[in-house]
Amino acid sequence: MNRSRWEVFTRRQPALFALVLLVLAVAINLIVQPHMFARETLNSNMRVFLPLILLAVGQAIVILAGGIDISVGGIASIVNTVLATRVGLEGSPAEMWRYVFISLIIGLLAGAINGFFIAFLRLQPIITTYATSFLYAGLALFILPNPGGGIPGNIAAFYRNSTPLHLPLAFYVIAVVLLIWSYLRSTRYGNFLYAVGGRAQAAYETAVPVTWVQFGTYLISGLMAAFAGLAITMLSGSGNADIGAPMTLNSITAVVIGGNALSGGVGGVAGPVMGAITLGVIQNIISFANIDTWWETLVRAVIIVVALAAPGIVNLFRRRQP
């Protein structure tokens, strides 16, 4: 009785731990940075967090269906370098729109390459996307060997300073993403994601189009990586082929502390969004608390380890009971 109640609870509320962690992180942040909720501070924080949030959403969907995508950073880098070299600092808004559109196509294409290898050729997701991550990072370096280029300053400024109804632009983006997810979750495809991630063989025997579901998740992840590349370009205003690489592992971390099982089939998208914000807030705390940057790595590592171990530790104690 007790056991099943616990299991049902953790299955229904996988994001609970992420929420607790987020509240805790925000509380600590409030101590070191009392004006955290002031409009400007909030906006500047959120626009820094947004690229990782978008990556985490795509990653969450891939992981839900039992895969993993470690090429997302590379895709974001390509988008960044394309925008920075093709639009340029003097580009017109029309140019910008055209390349935003092209960027999204690039993201979908990169996702399709991953998806083709993994879903149709049945290669290992981690190996495949590890290999393609070099492909994409290499392509980004080819497009822009040295940091430089950029997008028009007024477009970047619009992204940075827009606060409709006194709320950061990022809030609206998150809201739209979560709305789309909650729609997707309620469709058949949403059910298929959980089925394929839960037990692919059983899903296949039930006539779920497993191959297409998996392929679809990499398309989504590629698209979200392109959006992340777009957001990061608007934030920095310039191009750098290495900009996406460190974000890949962070996106996986965000998904894990967001309560999704790395083995697939458990979790959602709200948890990983909270996970990504938590990671951002932790970074914020560390920079405000005047701690050496290498502590940040250590603190983050401790949090990841605790997040991964917490359910296992709980189970360990439960098993001890007769």
Place this chain on the structure above:
Amino acid sequence: MGESLSARNIVKHYGGVVALSDGNLEVRAREVVALIGANGSGKSTMSKVINGVVVLDGGQLLLDGNPIHFPSPQAAKNAGIATVFQELSLIPQMTVAENIWLTREPLNSFGQVDRKAVKRRTEELLGLFEGTYKTALHPDASIASLPPDEKQIIEILKAISFNPWLVILDEATASLDSRQVQRLFDLVAKWKEQGKAIVFVSHRMEEIFRIADKYVVLRNGRTVGAGNIQDINEKQLIKLMIEKESVLGFLRGGAKSEEKIEKEVALEVENLTNDGLRGVSFKVHKGELVGIGGLRGQGQRHLLHSLFGDILYSGIVKLFNQEVRFKHPRDAMRRGFALVPGDRAKEGLLYIRSILDNLLLPSWRRFGFPLKVSNARTEATQVGSHLNLKMAGLDEPVSSLSGGNAQKVVIGKWLMRDPQVLLLDDPTKGVDVGTKAEFYALLTRLSSQDGKTILLYSSDDEELIGLCDRVLVMHDGMIHTELSGNTLTKENLIGASLGASQGDRE
């Protein structure tokens, strides 16, 4: 709605193994066909061919007389064929309702799953088995939290939820209790009236005679008999399933079993119970070779692993009249137990390591610190020659050996510890005939000369009959029958495996 489906001369290979060489089956609307056969006769493959899970290598499927090809389960489903899988096709992380309606969720005009409709229809379906549930089963319960019988019911409801004309019930009654079986059979009768066809794959003779109209018997991948169930009885059916007496290359010592009784009891098991066992009790004397029989997956693996301390259990195990309670295989090894596991690739060997490393694995302590490499080598060489192990050298990887020789390494690694009790889980599976004969000689020598106590599970019935003094036949996690001496015949063994000929089961 379909009227008939027939499978003609079906051939299916898995790699080099032939699962079906000439499978034939015919089923029409308004009839129940029982698909019967011993272990490995191709029953499961046959049902997987009909429902499109495997693609056939030869032969033909005819739907209402027209050739049809099922490249995927989806295709078979579209043709109105539903399957209740033996290894359930449920997704543990999802709820009852989500599982039942997966791929056929009712949608609203926005393309969203209509949760209310799903819930209502799930409740209707759950009503079919109303009153037989042990838990308060509701549409939002997660599958992982259900007991095995309720999972099985959900699997059945899932199969019939899209109103198929043909339902394949593959061992659907194995985990149901008698009330639930009765309810299922009532439903089957109703489906027949509605014009559905049912293929009933079962090991339980009594159930076959209760609901089947026709029978199809498979043996070694071939259909060897078919007809009306009224025209046949249990005995004839069992005879059909058995091959003509083949000559075995070894003989059992005739009077051996009588004198064994005098010896002391080595292993005594009382009321062993856990997930896979329901109160198993027996005694084995010192130097006795006792077989465990029965169909695959009736608790044999659980029994051997429980005795080896690998699976926890309740009940009493006594070794030479002294109670032991193993919590870890380490404890069992200390008391002289050895287990030759069923899956040698996964549980028995480290394939990429050398033969020497594998042989030393359970006894590394003896050669441990400081390393006594030359001692280890000498002993390993002795065991190797004792077993007639054909190898290029002790330092070659195990992956270079044939199946039979690899299995010799598994046995050899335990012989190096000089065990008192040997537990063997189907050791001759996938082993060539010559090596099998060597094993038989080895096992006989170990028990009768060296006085080892041996518990042998085998899926090969002839092996049990030829080799063992006594055979405990397991069914449904219990010891159904004990056969020895004159009662140890193939007919009795197969009959008991199917749970037949004795009315002691509900």
